[in-house]
Amino acid sequence: MERSRKNRRRSGRTQTAPSAPPRAPFIQRKLGTFNVLNEEGLSLIEANADQILAETGMEFHDDPECLELFRQAGCDVQGTRVRFVPGFCRKTIQVTAPAQFVQHARNPANNVQMGGDATVLCPSWGPPFVHDLDKGRRYATHGDFETLVKLHHSLPWLHHSGGVVCEPVDLPANKRHLDMLYSHIRHSDRAFMGAFIGAERAGHALDMAKIVFGADFMAENAVLYCVSNTNAPLVMDSHMSGALKTYARAGQPVACSPWVLTGAMSPTTVAGTLAQVLAEALATLTLVQLASPGAPCLMGSFASTMSMKTGAPTFGTPEAGLLVLAAGQLARRLGVPLHTVGTLSSSKIADAQSQQEAAWGLLMSMFAGANVINHATGWLEGGLVTSFEKTIMDHDLCGKVGRFFDGIDLSENAQAMAAIAATGPGQHFLGSEHTQSNFMSALFRPLTPDDSAFEQWQAAGSQDTTTRANRIWKETLEGYNDPGLDPSIDAELKDYMAQRKSETPDMDYF
Amino acid sequence: MERSRKNRRRSGRTQTAPSAPPRAPFIQRKLGTFNVLNEEGLSLIEANADQILAETGMEFHDDPECLELFRQAGCDVQGTRVRFVPGFCRKTIQVTAPAQFVQHARNPANNVQMGGDATVLCPSWGPPFVHDLDKGRRYATHGDFETLVKLHHSLPWLHHSGGVVCEPVDLPANKRHLDMLYSHIRHSDRAFMGAFIGAERAGHALDMAKIVFGADFMAENAVLYCVSNTNAPLVMDSHMSGALKTYARAGQPVACSPWVLTGAMSPTTVAGTLAQVLAEALATLTLVQLASPGAPCLMGSFASTMSMKTGAPTFGTPEAGLLVLAAGQLARRLGVPLHTVGTLSSSKIADAQSQQEAAWGLLMSMFAGANVINHATGWLEGGLVTSFEKTIMDHDLCGKVGRFFDGIDLSENAQAMAAIAATGPGQHFLGSEHTQSNFMSALFRPLTPDDSAFEQWQAAGSQDTTTRANRIWKETLEGYNDPGLDPSIDAELKDYMAQRKSETPDMDYF
Secondary structure, three states, X not given: OHHHHHHHHHHXXXXXXXXXXXXXXXXXXXXXXXXXXXXXXXXXXXXHXXXXXXXXXXXXXXXXXXXXXXXXXXXXXXXXXXXXXXXXXXXXXXXXXXXXXXXXXXXXXXXEEEOOOEEEEOOOOOXXXXXXXXXXXXXXXXXXXXXXHHHXXXXXXXXXXXXXXXXXXXOOOOOHHHHXXXXXXXXXXXXXXXXXXXXXXXXXXXXXXXXXXXXXXXXXXXXXXXXXXXOOOOEEEHHHHHHHHHHHHXXXXXEEEOEEEEOOOEOOOHHHHHHHHXXXXXXXXXXXXXXXXXXXXXXXXXXXXXXXXXXXXXXXXXHHHHHHHHHHHHHHHHOOOXXXXXOOOOOOOOOXXXXXXXXXXXXXXHXXXXXXXXXXXXXXXXXXXXXXXXHHHHHHHHHHHHHXXXXXXXXXXXXXXXXXXXXXXXXXXXOOHHHHHHHHHHOOOOOOOOOXXXXXXXXXXXXXHHHHHHHHHHHHHHOOOOOOOOHHHHHHXXXXXXXXXXXXXXXXXX | OHHHHHHHHHHOOOOOOOOOOOOOOOEEOOOOOOOOOOHHHHHXXXXXXXXXXXXXXXXXXXXXXXXXXXXXXXXEEEOOEEEOOOOHHHHHHHHHOOOOEEEOOOOHHHOEEEOOOEEEEOOOOOOOEEEEOOOEEEEOOHHHHHHHHHHHHHOOOOOOOOOOOOOOOOOOOOOHHHHHHHHHHHHOOOOOOOOOOOHHHHHHHHHHHHHHHOHXXXXXXXXXXXXXXXXXXXXXXXXXXXXXXXXXXXXXXEEEEOEEEEOOOEOOOHHHHXXXXXXXXXXXXXXXXXXXXXXXXXXXXXXXXXOOOOOOEEOOOHHHHHHHHHHHHHHHHHOOOEEEEOOOOOOOOOOHHHHHHHHHHHHHXXXXXXXXXXXXXXXXXXXXXXXXXXXXXHHHHHHHHHHHOOOOOOOHHHHOHHHHHHHOOOOOOOOOHHHHHHHHHHOOOOOOOOOOOHHHHXXXXXXXXHHHHHHHHHHHHHOOOOOOOOHHHHHHHHHHHHHHHHHOXXXXXO
């Protein structure tokens, strides 16, 4: 153990346990998926989605160009309503959409594979509030945003810098996307997401990415990532379709992700919700492929349940688990990667509920074979809050699923037959040479749990998990290593932002 | 919703949500299992277990009769060491052990199936301490034991009354098994476990069960349940083998359950531990079948990891998950049901860590296809504490896995195609007739989570999950329905216990 202590001292960081596995840029799953529908069930859901698209269709609001694309492809367009011949969407997608692709980071060691056996874990997205034990719940600021980017960058079991890790409400709403993108580029060298709302902001994201990666590289490679939500049921508006087309035409990946609360935005039943989610995904993925054949895209699913008592979204529920597992099967049959969600919770604080729901949600998405998991850390209060402490707890889960899906090592060393024979009945393995040479790597060690005896725990202050997580995120931040940024790129980004900001007055709405 | 409120008032109980599914006596899984080893991996582990049994063998201490049984069956017995020809154990077990059986409860509606697609969830076992928010951590008493039996009996998503739900240390150690058994019989009408340690106490359990069920019924049916642990590595002592033989000869089920901490009682690697666990299970299951061919038995696995920093057991780890999933596969190939463990945690309190580990553990055991899950609720501090609040939180998990493994309803009603067509794009399903007629049953509702808005939660006192769980277990206890007990049986049990207690002086050790 002496060696590990020295290592820790040298790096000045205590948050990474000595037995932590070397950081992987993404999870490469060696285990299979868990299936909840058989062939008959899957065909039924697919037929129902086709029927919805043929009979009810989907509406595309305030985007005549998008209606024109569908019309040219032979779809039945009446007003803003588009109806699709059964099988058309599936075929359109399958002909040109890639099964997997790479999103490049400015540090190539952090490139992420999307699709196949890969899973990419991303932090919380979207909350207007942040919460930590010291300052409680408060509106998020750009300072919080930067702190979260740095924190995420320092967490070994996250893979992606994400997008709106919190909503910096102290910045003008119509310009803050520029500052957010800059923070990701400047303070992390992992892959990041683009601005989602509207074609104009999507364009800004492309411009800034070009400054970092170069136009030539970007023409051939994915460097941004766009989540495009529907307005369920069966509507997409121009904010989303505008960004979707902008990204698709630039060859940048779009996750077409219906977001539903069952009982409100979809039927209250799992089977009904699945057909609607698939219908919406098919229609919007078709839009991606019509706008830009061959553009990388993912089938998304963010299907949550709703409390029929309060109308509030609920998470970590059996039905949400079934929905994501079925969505995984449907995405694999469609032949595109699955984008979904992770450690969601409706709890107001990073307490027991938050971790029961977080563990449930992340495990279900992993068993579903999800390829990109958004909100893998920190998301609290139904998405209103990014919690610093929950980020740390969820990050342990990220590490645990990564190790779990590595599967069982069956090497001769791992079989340990000589150790069992040498130890013999009634003896212990603590002093065994096999234990000594394997214990540093054989067992994954999360950062937050306290495994000590009651008396030790009490002597150390009887801290609960949340209190330990508070210490860990601060220590982690202290150990943040600035990846640096080429000064000329930095200057060019700053110029670009200054120009964009000077073109319009600040506005506090979207 | 008016109807549900009335129902609650009528029953005088608030703990069962109106949409709670009707209580099932056990979970009947409609979904499959998750496999972590392929055919080659499974054969390798099986061959390694055979090699361990052939070359190292297993020791049976202080039980000459047990050595004689092995000798008569042709095994190589030298001193207390028994070695087995490869394949012998597997064949012996497969010829006579039943693949599934029923454990009867005194209320036949609570009979539990063990094996096949059934999972039976049992409460915490063994802790000498209890913990609740009001009185903190303290030595458990017989009063706590009775309270826990009544609480468990009132929880709809548990299936079994369990055994040593806590260790009543205020009663003499050599007699308390009588009081514990009586509490299960008197205060619950669910199935229960017997006393595990030593042939004499096992005999007392059989005697008391005969008073309740009748000797004739018991000769033909399982009414008790014995967990028989090894002293890993590769030892069984006479306390365990004595009880094992006593139960087996009475036709009562024995779960042969190696208990290991990797790195201490088995190799620190998953593959090495699996081979040892299988070897120990094979040898002890063979003992069951040699002592009483055809006796019901289960392969057990309680394989935890150990912190190599503190030597303390750790739970909810990736390796523990892999171990139980592989154990499930090995048990199915052997053809006996799997007994394992549930919501284990090393946390000292019912906090976030406790629920991250609990959710991980129970889900892994369910995906493993476990047939009996011990410690499905309440177990804390590495098994030193039964927590009242954690019992309630874990019980939500029990309900959630029950509903989850019901799978997806694909009925015409659940498909909701008419509702989707009638609602149409951009409208909501809240007022839909389909939602109105399905919302009470479509979504499972756990008892503990708070899904309300921040302001509502704050106005209600900003309670964390543990505080809510404290209220729930008290309300649940208030709603306890005494199942009653035939006065003549009650008197006979009391006479029996008085007689046994009068035969020896109180002793405070085992």
